[in-house]
Amino acid sequence: MTIEVKDLKYIYSPDMPGETTALDGVSFDVTEPSIIGIIGHTGSGKSTLLQHLNGLIKPTSGEIYIDGECITDEKKNLTDVRRKIGLVFQYPEHQLFEETVAKDVAFGPKNLGLEEEDIDRRVRRALYMVGLDYDEVADVSSFELSGGMKRRAAIAGVIAMEPAILMLDEPMAGLDPQAHRDMLALIKKVQRDMKLIILIVSHNMADVAELSDRVLVMSKGRIIMDDGPHEIFKRYDELSAMGLSVPPAAEIAQKISKKVKGFESNPLSIRELADDIEEFRRTKR
Amino acid sequence: MAYINVEDLVLEFSKYDENGKPLEPKRALDGVSLSIEKGSFTAIVGMNGSGKSTLAKCLNGLLLPTAGTVTVNGMDTKDGGHIWDIRSNIGMVFQNPDNQLVSSIVEDDVAFGPENLGVEPPEIRKRVDEALKKVDMYDHKDKAAHMLSGGQKQRIAIAGAVAMKPSCIVFDEPTAMLDPAGRSKVMDIIEELNKEGITVVLITHFMEEAAEADRILVMQDGRIIGDKTPRELFADEKYIHEAGLELPPVIELRDMLGMDKKILSAEELAANI
Amino acid sequence: MIRDITLGQYYPGGSAVHRLDARTKIIATLVYIAALFVVNNFWGFLIAAASLFTVIAISRVPLKFIFRGLTAVFLIIAFTFIINLFMVDGRVLWEWKFLSITYEGLQRACFMAVRLVLLIIGSSMMTLTTKPIELTDGLEKLLNPLSKIGVPSHEIALMMTIALRFIPTLMEETDKIIKAQQARGADFESGNLLSRAKALIPILIPLFISSFRIAQDLALAMEARCYHGGEGRTRMNQIRFHRGDAAAAVLLIAFLGVIIASRWI
Numbered sequence: 001m002t003i004e005v006k007d008l009k010y011i012y013s014p015d016m017p018g019e020t021t022a023l024d025g026v027s028f029d030v031t032e033p034s035i036i037g038i039i040g041h042t043g044s045g046k047s048t049l050l051q052h053l054n055g056l057i058k059p060t061s062g063e064i065y066i067d068g069e070c071i072t073d074e075k076k077n078l079t080d081v082r083r084k085i086g087l088v089f090q091y092p093e094h095q096l097f098e099e100t101v102a103k104d105v106a107f108g109p110k111n112l113g114l115e116e117e118d119i120d121r122r123v124r125r126a127l128y129m130v131g132l133d134y135d136e137v138a139d140v141s142s143f144e145l146s147g148g149m150k151r152r153a154a155i156a157g158v159i160a161m162e163p164a165i166l167m168l169d170e171p172m173a174g175l176d177p178q179a180h181r182d183m184l185a186l187i188k189k190v191q192r193d194m195k196l197i198i199l200i201v202s203h204n205m206a207d208v209a210e211l212s213d214r215v216l217v218m219s220k221g222r223i224i225m226d227d228g229p230h231e232i233f234k235r236y237d238e239l240s241a242m243g244l245s246v247p248p249a250a251e252i253a254q255k256i257s258k259k260v261k262g263f264e265s266n267p268l269s270i271r272e273l274a275d276d277i278e279e280f281r282r283t284k285r
Numbered sequence: 286m287a288y289i290n291v292e293d294l295v296l297e298f299s300k301y302d303e304n305g306k307p308l309e310p311k312r313a314l315d316g317v318s319l320s321i322e323k324g325s326f327t328a329i330v331g332m333n334g335s336g337k338s339t340l341a342k343c344l345n346g347l348l349l350p351t352a353g354t355v356t357v358n359g360m361d362t363k364d365g366g367h368i369w370d371i372r373s374n375i376g377m378v379f380q381n382p383d384n385q386l387v388s389s390i391v392e393d394d395v396a397f398g399p400e401n402l403g404v405e406p407p408e409i410r411k412r413v414d415e416a417l418k419k420v421d422m423y424d425h426k427d428k429a430a431h432m433l434s435g436g437q438k439q440r441i442a443i444a445g446a447v448a449m450k451p452s453c454i455v456f457d458e459p460t461a462m463l464d465p466a467g468r469s470k471v472m473d474i475i476e477e478l479n480k481e482g483i484t485v486v487l488i489t490h491f492m493e494e495a496a497e498a499d500r501i502l503v504m505q506d507g508r509i510i511g512d513k514t515p516r517e518l519f520a521d522e523k524y525i526h527e528a529g530l531e532l533p534p535v536i537e538l539r540d541m542l543g544m545d546k547k548i549l550s551a552e553e554l555a556a557n558i
Numbered sequence: 559m560i561r562d563i564t565l566g567q568y569y570p571g572g573s574a575v576h577r578l579d580a581r582t583k584i585i586a587t588l589v590y591i592a593a594l595f596v597v598n599n600f601w602g603f604l605i606a607a608a609s610l611f612t613v614i615a616i617s618r619v620p621l622k623f624i625f626r627g628l629t630a631v632f633l634i635i636a637f638t639f640i641i642n643l644f645m646v647d648g649r650v651l652w653e654w655k656f657l658s659i660t661y662e663g664l665q666r667a668c669f670m671a672v673r674l675v676l677l678i679i680g681s682s683m684m685t686l687t688t689k690p691i692e693l694t695d696g697l698e699k700l701l702n703p704l705s706k707i708g709v710p711s712h713e714i715a716l717m718m719t720i721a722l723r724f725i726p727t728l729m730e731e732t733d734k735i736i737k738a739q740q741a742r743g744a745d746f747e748s749g750n751l752l753s754r755a756k757a758l759i760p761i762l763i764p765l766f767i768s769s770f771r772i773a774q775d776l777a778l779a780m781e782a783r784c785y786h787g788g789e790g791r792t793r794m795n796q797i798r799f800h801r802g803d804a805a806a807a808v809l810l811i812a813f814l815g816v817i818i819a820s821r822w823i
């Protein structure tokens with residue numbers, strides 16, 4: 001599965017007082033199953049980009065190819081597109097509506113016109129993937145679940161469509177620390193087991209650093225950086241000039257290197273920073 | 286006597302089955318006692334469902350105790366005659382920035398509280414302007430509330446509380462739905478308000494935010510399981526783990542390196558390398 | 559786009575129209591709407607349109623902004639036009655099978671369309687030049703005499719305030735829910751009427767739940783801010799009649815006189 005985005009432009013309410021360029025020539029491609037983090041200021045175009053990839057918004061100009069097939073084509077059947085590309089919105093639990101969790105998860109597969117048997121298999125698998133016990137939750141109303149479980153059930157609803165590409169918009173927003181940790185683990189597991197391309201939009205730099213194989217930085221509707229997480233978060237000054245932060249580990253490393261002569265570290269996690277500090281102490285001795 | 290006194294507070298939510306028969310009530314608070322001094326900055330942390338928001342709503346009488354008492358400045362929240370006095374003394378800012386603004390236009394929303402208190406119009410005008418300046422939103426006073434960002438809406442909500450001239454403001458996860466820029470701005474305002482003498486009670490998931498308080502209460506299953514200064518709490522992380530919470534990154538690093546438990550900041554840590 | 563709907567929006571400004579008392583504007587709008595139904599010929603519409611555009615010019619609200627509000631209701635206007643076009647008997651201008659257009663029908667259709675356009679522009683002028691809170695305060699004051707016979711004027715006004723505040727929020731929420739369900743393969747466009755109606759369930763239920771959540775949150779927030787009904791409440795902005803309002807009243811009476819006279823032109 002590959003994604004190819006070519007010079008995507010999108011203008012909101014053209015020729016109107018509220019005219020804004022949301023995407024201004026976005027190009028990138030993805031060829032391998034991997035997790036790609038997308039970061040940027042609020043209003044930089046991240047969510048708009050995700051909605052384009054899912055065919056929810058038609059670009060003003062430019063093309064998107066999924067597996068070599070152009071999805072921005074006027075005649076393209078969007079149900080086919082959405083079969084391959086799943087999109088999980090921010091606070092997805094707000095979209096739950098069925099009487100039971102199982103029925104809700106089955107909503108997507110049903111829209112794909114699958115057989116009962118196939119739907120049931122997918123629902124079971126999707127619930128398993130997000131760490132919910134089928135026998136425990138299948139017949140329960142989703143409104144009786146805890147916040148974190150609701151979110152996982154909503155994600156299962158998209159996973160049950162068995163997409164090759166999964167896009168998540170702020171999947172960790174508003175979760176408590178425990179549910180947050182669970183969600184990180186879940187995303188890694190889903191990517192590994194289902195061999196997906198995952199695009200994840202987040203403001204939480206620690207999460208982006210921990211999850212991503214590659215990071216896209218967006219600003220004013222453009223991709224201005226596209227690199228591995230180490231390389232991106234090294235560019236501390238450029239990011240903060242844009243009003244973006246770096247993972248806490250990188251921020252602490254910055255503060256330490258200001259105080260400790262000769263210390264340099266470019267960590268993504270606290271673990272990496274601790275290793276670098278120990279290494280530094282050893283060499284100094 | 287302390288400004289806010291909570292004694293053996295128990296709060297139960299009644300539950301009913303499908304036929305309307307009462308079930309065993311759900312106990313959200315299970316014997317909470319604490320006192321909050323005037324001008325202090327208290328953070329309350331805990332997992333979802335630990336009872337922290339319920340406790341917050343008891344402080345200004347939005348919820349009334351099933352057992353035990355809550356008094357504010359000597360007034361019992363159960364005494365109906367004092368309820369408006371209590372609420373005008375204890376402002377409250379909620380989590381969802383969208384759902385707590387009443388009026389379409391920024392300044393009209395800020396005026397809502399003082400209007401309810403029956404303040405004279407010229408005085409309301411003065412308070413609204415001052416409050417908006419305090420949260421750095423004066424230039425937006427004529428804007429439509431729904432056009433603002435989440436962080437800006439939250440600042441309007443804070444201005445709405447400030448305009449009531451409360452002596453204490455309770456913040457119930459005010460930054461949970463904001464982006465990092467919005468979060469840090471809101472935290473700056475909260476700290477600023479506390480410096481000006483307003484008592485602050487901050488409920489949060491974020492340990493970095495709780496670390497700004499004078500004192501942190503750790504809640505679990507409707508009880509307070511820890512009541513310590515940030516320095517004490519972060520020196521003894523068993524409370525944090527027990528409550529399912531997360532250590533601030535610097536503390537995590539300190540422990541990985543096996544450094545002195547007194548260390549709280551990156552600078553202190555650097556001095557020990 | 560949902561944001562394009564201008565009805566109920568406020569366009570900040572300091573013009574003479576903006577400064578009028580909300581009550582004046584509410585009454586003027588009602589009189590204007592009534593006048594539109596008194597008019598029965600070309601000249602009357604010309605006078606009504608000219609008066610309205612004079613008011614718009616004074617208010618300095620950009621025309622672009624006003625016409626944007628019309629696009630949202632274009633369908634209703636077109637529908638009314640077509641119905642009137644084919645449904646009136648008279649001198650036949652054009653005929654095809656069972657369809658016929660008459661001179662009277664064409665005239666009636668044009669009048670109806672113009673009437674609707676002016677009505678919508680006229681009422682959106684009221685909301686565009688009046689802060690929502692002033693509008694609802696004005697309404698409350700106008701209804702106040704009726705509170706003696708049990709009309710809850712304060713509650714009606716508060717309900718309007720909240721509705722105006724949350725319409726945009728709920729519209730955005732609807733937009734988001736529709737997109738989220740579309741992303742799960744929901745199809746709102748094909749199938750017969752029944753299956754289309756059924757397709758709305760995945761939108762309506764989450765929207766309903768959202769509304770409840772908003773209502774619950776808002777009720778708490780209002781209580782925390784000491785809301786306890788209309789009694790003892792004061793207002794930051796006292797609405798008062800000024801000289802401008804007196805002038806507006808004179809002009810309004812003159813306008814009404816001319817409009818009535820226009821029937822005999």
